[in-house]
Each structure stands twice: as C-alpha cells, then as structure tokens.
Amino acid sequence: MRNSAVTESNQRLMSDNDQATTEFVQLLTESQRSLFYYIHSLIPNRTDADEVLQETNLVLWREYERFEMGTNFKAWACTVALNQVRAFTSKRRAKRPHFDTDTMMLISERQERRSAYLQHRLDALENCVQKLPERKREFVEQRYRQGVPVENIADEMGSSVDAVYKMLHRIRETLHACVDRTLSHEGVGSNDPA
C-alpha cells in the first residue's frame, strides 16, 4: 500500500517534469521560424540572426519557469529576442551597420500589428518561388538556401558582382509582386487588421 502510494507520487513528480519540458520544447520548436523572421527583420544577416536566435533560446530556456502558461509565448519570445538583438548590436558584435533602438522598436511594433497579414504573405511565398524560372530558382537556392556569397555566384556565372546584385533585386521584386497578386486574388488586403 505504502509502496504503491510512493510509486504514484514518484510518477506524478516525473510526469510533471516531463510535461513541463515537453511543453517548453513544443512552444520553442513552434516559435523558431517566426523568431528567426522577427530577428532577421531587425538584423538582416544570416549568421548574426542565427547567433541572436541561439542566445534568445538560451534565455527562454533559462527563464521558462517565469513564463505564465496560457499567455502568449510568441510575444514573450519576441520581447526576449528584441533585447538580445539590442544587446548584440550594443556590444558591437554586429560587424555591419545596424538600426538604432528607435528604428528597431518601430519595426518591431509595426510587425506585431501586421503579423496576420505578414503570415498570409509568407503562406503565398512558397508558391511564388515555384513559379520562378529555373535559372532564378537555382539562384535563390544558392544565394539564400545555401548562403553562397555573391562574389562566388558572380564567378560561377561569369558575370559581375554588380550584375548579381541586380538579379537579386529583380528576384526580390518579382516574388514580392507575385505575393501581392496572390493575396489580391484571395481578397486579402494589406489594410486588413492583424
């Protein structure tokens, strides 16, 4: 009788722990992509954004006990991320010029207000990438997915660095316009409330 009570109690303790870890893992995993997008909008460099994301994850893990279940994890995580971006830039670890705090706050707040609309855009993007001509898709693959430096792509293509940047610009605009058209067909307006 006593043993069974002890076992039950043990199991309960263990399952409480497991449950908390599992919940944290789920919340963290689900938020990784949007956290990266958020950080990248403030500090648009793959390596820097990655580093800040990792630091944000550390803080979230460390502070998880303080997080109130049922409140908005993503909003909390974004606040942590914003602080980490600011710490990152203030320490001058960002090798490139970066925005000041006012601009970061401006971007952050605007992004939060329009998060639903931005999500629609992201949903439409994949299809637009598929519609790109083969050569441009290959370029997206190299430049974005593989992170090949512009100089290397220029070498490989036998063109100038400047020409590669122009191509990058055209692809950006093509994709942006394609997403605009898709949302317009779907009746999603840019002024829709978030």
Place this chain on the structure above:
Amino acid sequence: MTQRERFNELRDAFLDGVASPAETEELQRLLHSSDEWLDDYIEHANQDAALIWNGIPNRPSPTVHPTTSAAGTSRFVRYMPLIAASLLFVAAVGWEWMTLKPRSVATILSSTDCHWGTGTLPTTVGQELTSGRLRLISGIAELQFPHATVSMEGPVDIELISAERCRLHSGSIVGSVSDGGEGFVVETPRAEITDRGTKFGVFVDNVGDARLDVLEGKVDVKHTKTGRQLTLEGASRAFASVHALETFAPKKEGEDQQNAMTPTTLDKVLHISSAYGDGDEGDVTSGERREGDSFPTPDHVLLVKRADSEPHWNRKAFIRFDLQGLEISELSGVELRLEGVHTRMGYTSLLPDSTFHIYGVKPEHNTDWNSQTLDRSNFPGRKLKTHKLDPDKVQLLGEFVIPQSKPQGQFVIADPRLQQFLQDNLGSTPTLVITRLTSVNQTQSYVHGFASRTHPTASPPTLRLHVKQTVSN
C-alpha cells in the same frame, strides 16, 4: 533617381549586408518618414528570412504539434524522432548555458563598510564574478561590468546574469553606463529597464515594486505585466507596481534624497523581509542527526516537519524580523507572507492537508541567536533540557493550512494576534517560530519547506505592515 528607387536601393543594400553607415542612417530616416516604406521593408526582410530559413539545415522542425489525447500511439511514435531531436536540442542549449555560466561578467570594484549576506558569489574586491547572486546587507559596493558601473547600497539583493544584464530582486542601485554600454539591462520583478547611455537609480521594494529615477540621459522601461513601454529622458521618474507603470513629473527643486527614497509613503505599507537589517532565519531538527550526503537537504529552504512516530526528525523554523528604527507608532494591519517551495523530502501523498502554527517568542525570552549557530540546544523559546518549544516562552499568533496537493506557493497569514505581537515589538527584533501541528505515523512523510532569504527565485519570509501613522523623518 526617384525617392522610391533610392529607397529600394538602400533597402536592398541593407538586406544584402553591403550598406554603409551613412546609407543605413538614410534608410532609417526613410523608414521613420513613411508607413508605406516601413511595411515594404518588413515584407522584404520577412521574405528574405523565409527564403533563408527554408534552406537552413539541422534546425528543429517548426511543425511539431502537441499530441492531444485524441492522437493515437502511432502518431506519437511518428513524432518521436522529432521530439527526441528537439529534446536533444534543448539539452544542448541547456548544456551550452551551463558551460557559459562560469564566464566572468563583472568585477567588484570597491566596497565600503560592507556586510555581505549569503549569496552565491565571492565578495572580495577585485574578484571576477560569474553569473550568480550577491546580497549586501549594509554598506556600499561597486560592481564593474564591461561597460557599466553599478553601485549597490545595502541592503541589496542582486543577481548577475551576464555582462550586459542583471536582475535587482530588492534594494537600491545606481547604474552608470560608459560608451558602448547602451543596452545594459536591469531586470526587476515588475519592469525591465534598458539603459540608453545614462545614469539612473533603481529601487525595488520587498514585494518587487520598482522605482526608476533617471539622473541623466535616456532610459527605456517596459512593464512586465502590461507590456507598456516608456522612454524616460532627463531627470524623471517611473514607478512600476504589479498592475501599472506610471511616470512622475520631473523632480521639483528642493526635493531631497530622503523624499526620493520613499515614494510609497502614500500607500503606507512597509515590507520587511528576513533579509532586512538584523533579520535572520534558520531551522532546527529535534534529533541529533542531520541528513548527510546520502539524503541531502535542499539549499535556501527553511524546513518544517512533525512526525510523532519519528520525533527526532521534527523540525521548526525560526524567523527574525528587524523592526528597529521604523518610527511607526501604530499598525493597522499585518500580514506574514511565506513562500512554500518543494523540498522533494518525503511524499506529500503520505500526509493530509497540514496545519501550521506561528508562534512569537516572548520578548523576555528572545535570545540573541543567529543562523550560523542556531541548533537544537540553543534556539529561542526552548524548554530547558528538551528540544521543544516552551509554551510559557512563546505565544500562539496564528495558524495556516497547506493543502496536500500544493505545498508550494504563497501563504499569507493575517491574524489579530500576530498584529498585536508585532505592535508590542515595534522597535525591536522579534522572532517568529513555525511548527507543523499535523503529524502522521508514517515514515517518509513530507517535509515542508519555505523559501529562505537566500532562495534564488522564491520570495523570502516577509512582513507586510500597514502603517496607520508615521512620524515624519
């Protein structure tokens, strides 16, 4: 080139990482001037991020969904590799955090008349400090972070988190930040303060309410609960309570430091924790034995137990509060707040809901004790030749119940007897004793625990005194 074309050029250069500082500055100005361009920038930045993200390998997939009770075993099994990978990721993150911890984050620059409390860090001048907790009971000490100096005025309870971040649990600090230190963060229980190149003071009282005084320059303050954010500039002040973040007008000429230290005089509530002044705390076990390595006791916890079948394991907790020099003539209300924490000693399921008694040691029997020397043979209120409390030396001030299912959390005791006892002991250092009335004849029954003043996250034993009348300082 039209302005639109110029914006596109700047935006792309910034996103490609090739913008110069001047171009970045120009882009910032444009972003502030038009929502249309701001939206355009965000849309393009997000688009770039999505294109990058889809190709980054070895990231945990963002598609793990909670397994609901409706989800069958097969679905769980299907997600097992993902969950395992995520757990490994979290474990790696945790490991990285642990291996990062020993890194030096600050140095003790100076200390004057310092009486240090129990913390987790060394307290010698020149000592490099890793992340951890410092408690200064009295005196003034200065901490040097890489780009910020923080002066602590005892009593202070502060946690060093990193070279750019600390958490003020209670007490006063003054921070000044040198070039490159913008972004230094002081966390408080109610608000987070981010320095933007300035000098500022922060005071956190024993329930966590915070006051921020900007002395020079600019400071951002964000309220934890509401998310409200403010930027304070010049000589200005904000006050963060549980529910609100308020600003105050700049200090009037002639307003002295004394007033600045007591912004809460209006609500006439004082919080005195066992960490304040000559406060102290400790617990004693009735038997000779204390747990050894085979059964370690938790740190930073005051233990309380009663088991009549094993009286040698009975435990009592003693808490002393410093009510000297408060200049209060009358109390209109009193609460004692204790925070229960899990001890993992014994099993709660072997014990019903438990009743606890709070006793006050009568002033004439309140011996001069301290946590270092407190033991079963010398605690205040002891009955001679026993290890029990003497009913003639203590008086019952109240009782409270801790449910079997929830030994952790805040327990608040308000009782007219407690109020009267403290009223009678104003100006002295009364000792309270906590004992458990509930006993079971069962080995391995649960040992209750209350956060001590050194607990890293939970609140220390605290008196909340409602003051009817204060004598002006």
